[in-house]
Amino acid sequence: xxxxxxxxxxxxxxxxxxxxxxxxxxxxxxxxxxxxxxxxxxxxxxxxxxxxxxxxxxxxxxxxxxxxxxxxxxxxxxxxxxxxxxxxxxxxxxxxxxxxxxxxxxxxxxxxxxxxxxxxxxxxxxxxxxxxxxxxxxxxxxxxxxxxxxxxxxxxxxxxxxxxxxxxxxxxxxxxxxxxxxxxxxxxxxxxxxxxxxxxxxxxxxxxxxxxxxxxxxxxxxxxxxxxxxxxxxxxxxxxxxxxxxxxxxxxxxxxxxxxxxxxxxxxxxxxxxxxxxxxxxxxxxxxxxxxxxxxxxxxxxxxxxxxxxxxxxxxxxxxxxxxxxxxxxxxxxxxxxxxxxxxxxxxxxxxxxxxxxxxxxxxxxxxxxxxxxxxxxxxxxxxxxxxxxxxxxxxxxxxxxxxxxxxxxxxxxxxxxxxxxxxxxxxxxxxxxxxxxxxxxxxxxxxxxxxxxxxxxxxxxxxxxxxxxxxxxxxxxxxxxxxxxxxxxxxxxxxxxxxxxxxxxxxxxxxxxxxxxxxxxxxxxxxxxxxxxxxxxxxxxxxxxxxxxxxxxxxxxxxxxxxxxxxxxxxxxxxxxxxxxxxxxxxxxxxxxxxxxxxxxxxxxxxxxxxxxxxxxxxxxxxxxxxxxxxxxxxxxxxxxxxxxxxxxxxxxxxxxxxxxxxxxxxxxxxxxxxxxxxxxxxxxxxxxxxxxxxxxxxxxxxxxxxxxxxxxxxxxxxxxxxxxxxxxxxxxxxxxxxxxxxxxxxxxxxxxxxxxxxxxxxxxxxxxxxxxxxxxxxxxxxxxxxxxxxxxxxxxxxxxxxxxxxxxxxxxxxxxxxxxxxxxxxxxxxxxxxxxxxxxxxxxxxxxxxxxxxxxxxxxxxxxxxxxxxxxxxxxxxxx
Ligand code: B3K
Ligand code: ZN
Numbered sequence: 001x002x003x004x005x006x007x008x009x010x011x012x013x014x015x016x017x018x019x020x021x022x023x024x025x026x027x028x029x030x031x032x033x034x035x036x037x038x039x040x041x042x043x044x045x046x047x048x049x050x051x052x053x054x055x056x057x058x059x060x061x062x063x064x065x066x067x068x069x070x071x072x073x074x075x076x077x078x079x080x081x082x083x084x085x086x087x088x089x090x091x092x093x094x095x096x097x098x099x100x101x102x103x104x105x106x107x108x109x110x111x112x113x114x115x116x117x118x119x120x121x122x123x124x125x126x127x128x129x130x131x132x133x134x135x136x137x138x139x140x141x142x143x144x145x146x147x148x149x150x151x152x153x154x155x156x157x158x159x160x161x162x163x164x165x166x167x168x169x170x171x172x173x174x175x176x177x178x179x180x181x182x183x184x185x186x187x188x189x190x191x192x193x194x195x196x197x198x199x200x201x202x203x204x205x206x207x208x209x210x211x212x213x214x215x216x217x218x219x220x221x222x223x224x225x226x227x228x229x230x231x232x233x234x235x236x237x238x239x240x241x242x243x244x245x246x247x248x249x250x251x252x253x254x255x256x257x258x259x260x261x262x263x264x265x266x267x268x269x270x271x272x273x274x275x276x277x278x279x280x281x282x283x284x285x286x287x288x289x290x291x292x293x294x295x296x297x298x299x300x301x302x303x304x305x306x307x308x309x310x311x312x313x314x315x316x317x318x319x320x321x322x323x324x325x326x327x328x329x330x331x332x333x334x335x336x337x338x339x340x341x342x343x344x345x346x347x348x349x350x351x352x353x354x355x356x357x358x359x360x361x362x363x364x365x366x367x368x369x370x371x372x373x374x375x376x377x378x379x380x381x382x383x384x385x386x387x388x389x390x391x392x393x394x395x396x397x398x399x400x401x402x403x404x405x406x407x408x409x410x411x412x413x414x415x416x417x418x419x420x421x422x423x424x425x426x427x428x429x430x431x432x433x434x435x436x437x438x439x440x441x442x443x444x445x446x447x448x449x450x451x452x453x454x455x456x457x458x459x460x461x462x463x464x465x466x467x468x469x470x471x472x473x474x475x476x477x478x479x480x481x482x483x484x485x486x487x488x489x490x491x492x493x494x495x496x497x498x499x500x501x502x503x504x505x506x507x508x509x510x511x512x513x514x515x516x517x518x519x520x521x522x523x524x525x526x527x528x529x530x531x532x533x534x535x536x537x538x539x540x541x542x543x544x545x546x547x548x549x550x551x552x553x554x555x556x557x558x559x560x561x562x563x564x565x566x567x568x569x570x571x572x573x574x575x576x577x578x579x580x581x582x583x584x585x586x587x588x589x590x591x592x593x594x595x596x597x598x599x600x601x602x603x604x605x606x607x608x609x610x611x612x613x614x615x616x617x618x619x620x621x622x623x624x625x626x627x628x629x630x631x632x633x634x635x636x637x638x639x640x641x642x643x644x645x646x647x648x649x650x651x652x653x654x655x656x657x658x659x660x661x662x663x664x665x666x667x668x669x670x671x672x673x674x675x676x677x678x679x680x681x682x683x684x685x686x687x688x689x690x691x692x693x694x695x696x697x698x699x700x701x702x703x704x705x706x707x708x709x710x711x712x713x714x715x716x717x718x719x720x721x722x723x724x725x726x727x728x729x730x731x732x733x734x735x736x737x738x739x740x741x742x743x744x745x746x747x748x749x750x751x752x753x754x755x756x757x758x759x760x761x762x763x764x765x766x767x768x769x770x771x772x773x774x775x776x777x778x779x780x781x782x783x784x785x786x787x788x789x790x791x792x793x794x795x796x797x798x799x800x801x802x803x804x805x806x807x808x809x810x811x812x813x814x815x816x817x818x819x820x821x822x823x824x825x826x827x828x829x830x831x832x833x834x835x836x837x838x839x840x841x842x843x844x845x846x847x848x849x850x851x852x853x854x855x856x857x858x859x860x861x862x863x864x865x866x867x868x869x870x871x872x873x874x875x876x877x878x879x880x881x882x
Pocket of ligand 1: 130131269271272273306307310329382385
């Protein structure tokens, strides 16, 4: 169970990296699967590392919860005097420079509730080795810079486990005695062991083919639970689109003869890019119109793309050490974002990605877990698969792309692949390839890799009517983060536009020092810089940080009317949406301040009228309008204030939504009626559904029975999950009398669809209603709930802790208590997920004194618990120390 019991695990530091004394070139494994245990026979071809001057004669292999049955070197059993085993390693002594190590170990996959290493999910065997799970399968150098080829034979009972899979290409199969059979797999591409995978089970299989650009045939296979074949078509289409896209966009072709995806229902995260054998959470494979929303479809497409793109960014070129995780993750998220943008709407995709940055990532940057995209230390690596490493990492790649341009970036990528194919490298190597390919100096840019925190860019402007000059002055500042009191200025690509009084775009002609340019991207590199625009005849309105060209917070003293003007006129659609968010945030924060001061709340007409214009203007993209109507949520507002007065924010939000719903009722209804009922899965239909449902969600907040009836009918009669679930959600988060009836009918209809039941759990756990804790306790006893299944934990507990701010932060602390109890339990069964859950307390310092005390008390109680996992320990101890 929980490791490192009373002794907290020691942190690892990036500066301590040393190449391995030994390398493992080739691995031959036979895995025998039984109901009681698994036996792993491994043969490792080991040699000293020629790059290390004087390698030690001892070798320490990683290994956890492995029962060693036999050990031999070069065919000779190893005497006990030449090795020792402890809790997490096996050390061999007096070694030759080159040898064959053979071990047999037994493990217990059926008892593996951590879901790391080899485990069982729904009667099937599967693996998860990243970051350090392979050491739970066999003794190994479990570090990403040790690359080997693999020859793997899997053996199991034929009737129960007809499909036996591993990485690479198939290399034979056959029957064995006693109703057993085997399959052999050869992976010719050297890989680190975190990319190892093995699956055994009984599945339904969707098979297809892809012909690569050079004419090679690749078999495509998607394995799913029996009976789910009708939910695989979108995943298969997404695989093919991903393969084609990577060829066209980056010139990257697939390299094996077969590409397989297995969907399992117990999975700690979204999916895993194991070489040639991706293992997925069912959530990112299964989808049909009955069971999945448009957002779910997008999720499947982007995660399929993401894992596929890892084949080049992650697998062919991998990480030297885990501090370099963003080398593969930031880059691959950037690639999957580009892919989704190309498959759908780039602007809308950008809005959705930026929302994640401004909520989850800014929050992480402002809290005790703040770290650079390339962290300097960690206690438990699994805690660093963060929105910073992933999403901010992708923003850093995006900035590089902005600075180098499409072609320059492609040149850099080509050189990166050419130099480093087959290697385990660093983020510095990546940046160097781009610098060399473009003959530019990226030294300052690299601060984005080493400095944590969100910079603030404060902008002021000045118009000189005599000289016809407009001046923009930019100042940057980045607050201290743990271990980094002082920051140096970042290189910030700052995209802008200038609008005249009619809203027309002005031609840009700017100068800074000796540099003169027409580019709309200002290379902002000093603590303070002024850019001078020439030939400007009247004071323009600036449109700033277009497309969120850098992961920063923007400060500029817009007047509300200017924001409303941008919302209506900016040629940059992203910034029109952004103006709406800024305007609405301001209104909400002012309402919250009024609430705190016990003033009467009033709805500002400027926002209501701006939104009315949006509802009436059918020329604006529907998906964009839907997002404008969404309004900033608490998580978004939280990052705009120093101290969160949660009661005031919740009151402001409720007031605003209700007032808008009432004052815009007729327009909302008309817009909803004009756009509802769209058929089809194309972008236009998706946009219409999004808009109609955004209208519906606001209409419900009017608390009118007519709106309730509309939603009730849609929840019952919709012919797709997007519309049905939008209506169910709107009602579930309201005081409608139909609420329970609609929820019950939904559960009755979908009781056999685990993923749909996850939605049903989550929509109740995130309901901002007083009875929610009782509801969740009742739902924990529902037959579809399973406290060992990460999807269910996310649906019930994380949906509450991270998605229900008003009830989680109840003044009496009952929300905190409830979650802390579950963290304590989960700590023992699944530390990785427990650590995610406990992160809801990370920002305790941002709340009022009373809530601070309550949250801190829970954190301290957890810290005092015996048997705390390294995962939970790291998060909690850093939180408490903040
Ligand atoms: N590389 C995996 C994540 C592994 C998480 C380990 N705790 C999925 C991905 O990013 O593609
Ligand atoms: Zn990834």
